Amino acid sequence: MIRVGVLGARGRVGVEVCRAVEAAGDMELVAAVDQGDDIENLTGAEVVVDFTHPDVVMGNLEWCISHGVHPVVGTTGFDEDRLATVRGWLERFPGTNCLIAPNFGIAAVLMMHFAQQAARYFESVEIVELHHPNKADAPSGTARRTAELVSQARAKAGMPGMPDATSTSLDGARGADVGGVHVHAVRLAGLIAHQEVLLGGDGEILTIRHDTMNRAAFTPGVLLGVRRVRELPGLTVGLEPLLDL
Numbered sequence: 302m303i304r305v306g307v308l309g310a311r312g313r314v315g316v317e318v319c320r321a322v323e324a325a326g327d328m329e330l331v332a333a334v335d336q337g338d339d340i341e342n343l344t345g346a347e348v349v350v351d352f353t354h355p356d357v358v359m360g361n362l363e364w365c366i367s368h369g370v371h372p373v374v375g376t377t378g379f380d381e382d383r384l385a386t387v388r389g390w391l392e393r394f395p396g397t398n399c400l401i402a403p404n405f406g407i408a409a410v411l412m413m414h415f416a417q418q419a420a421r422y423f424e425s426v427e428i429v430e431l432h433h434p435n436k437a438d439a440p441s442g443t444a445r446r447t448a449e450l451v452s453q454a455r456a457k458a459g460m461p462g463m464p465d466a467t468s469t470s471l472d473g474a475r476g477a478d479v480g481g482v483h484v485h486a487v488r489l490a491g492l493i494a495h496q497e498v499l500l501g502g503d504g505e506i507l508t509i510r511h512d513t514m515n516r517a518a519f520t521p522g523v524l525l526g527v528r529r530v531r532e533l534p535g536l537t538v539g540l541e542p543l544l545d546l
C-alpha cells in the first residue's frame with residue numbers, strides 16, 4: 302500500500318483526488334490537509350499530492366522534500382526559476398523525487414503532444430485557453446506549457462517568427478507572448494477547463510481542441526503519478542514520460 306497525503310484536500314480537484322486515492326486498492330489516504338490545517342499531519346505519507354494555489358505550493362514542496370516525501374504536483378504557476386529552486390532542494394535530499402505536471406488529464410497531455418508535433422508544419426500557431434472564472438492564474442499552466450513545447454519545436458526546425466503585421470493595438474488584444482507564441486485566456490462562468498491550439502498555413506487550418514468535462518478526469522493521471530514517482534529520479538516535469546510519449 303502506498304501511503305498518500307493530499308494538500309488542498311477540500312478544493313475542487315483535491316476532493317476528487319481524495320476520493321480516487323480512497324478507491325484505489327494499492328493506496329491508503331493517510332492525511333487530507335487543507336488551508337488552516339497543520340502540514341505536519343502529512344508526516345507518515347510516502348507521496349503527497351498537491352492541488353493548492355500558486356502562492357503556497359513552493360512552501361509545501363520545500364516541506365515535503367525536506368521530509369523525504371515525494372510530491373506529485375498539479376498546482377500551476379511554475380516557471381524556470383521555480384523549477385530550478387525545486388531541483389536545488391532535490392539535490393540536497395537525494396532519494397526524494399518530484400513530479401510536476403501542468404495537466405494530469407490524459408487527453409490534455411495528448412493535445413500538448415500533438416500540438417508539439419504539428420507546430421513545425423504551420424506558419425502560425427496561437428493558443429486559446431478557456432477556464433472557469435475562479436481560476437487564480439492566467440494563462441493556464443497547460444497553455445504555458447503548450448506554448449513552450451510549440452516554441453521549442455519551431456526553434457528546432459529553424460522556423461522564423463510568425464507573420465503578424467499588427468502595428469497598433471489595445472493592451473492585451475494579442476494575448477500573452479510565451480516564447481513567441483500568443484496565448485489568449487478566457488474566463489467564463491459555466492466552463493471547467495478547455496483549450497484550442499490553432500495552427501494556420503497556406504489555405505489550411507488545423508484546430509486541436511481539448512475539453513475537460515469534470516474534475517475526476519484528472520485522477521487517473523494523478524494515480525499514475527503516485528504509483529510511479531518513487532522510481533523517477535529527481536524532478537520530472539509533465540506526464541509525458543509516464544505515458545511513453
Ligand SMILES: NC(=O)C1=CN([C@@H]2O[C@H](COP(=O)(O)OP(=O)(O)OC[C@H]3O[C@@H](n4cnc5c(N)ncnc54)[C@H](OP(=O)(O)O)[C@@H]3O)[C@@H](O)[C@H]2O)C=CC1
Pocket residue numbers: 308309310311312313314315334335336337352353354355357374375376377378402403404405406442519
Ligand atoms: N495539473 C492539473 O491537472 C490541474 C491543475 N489544477 C491546478 O491546481 C490548483 C488548484 O485548483 P483547484 O482545485 O481548482 O483550486 P481550489 O481553490 O478549488 O482548491 C485549492 C484548495 O487548496 C486550499 N489551500 C490553500 N492554501 C493551502 C495550503 N497552504 N495548504 C493546504 N491547502 C491550501 C484552498 O483553501 P482556500 O480555498 O481556503 O484557500 C482550497 O481548498 C490550481 O493551481 C489549478 O490551476 C487544476 C486542475 C487540474
Ligand SMILES: O=C(O)C1=N[C@H](C(=O)O)C[C@H](O)C1
Pocket residue numbers: 377403404432436437440441442443444493494495
Ligand atoms: O485551474 C484549473 O481549473 C486548471 N488548471 C490547470 C492549468 O492551469 O492548466 C489544468 C487545467 O487546465 C485546469
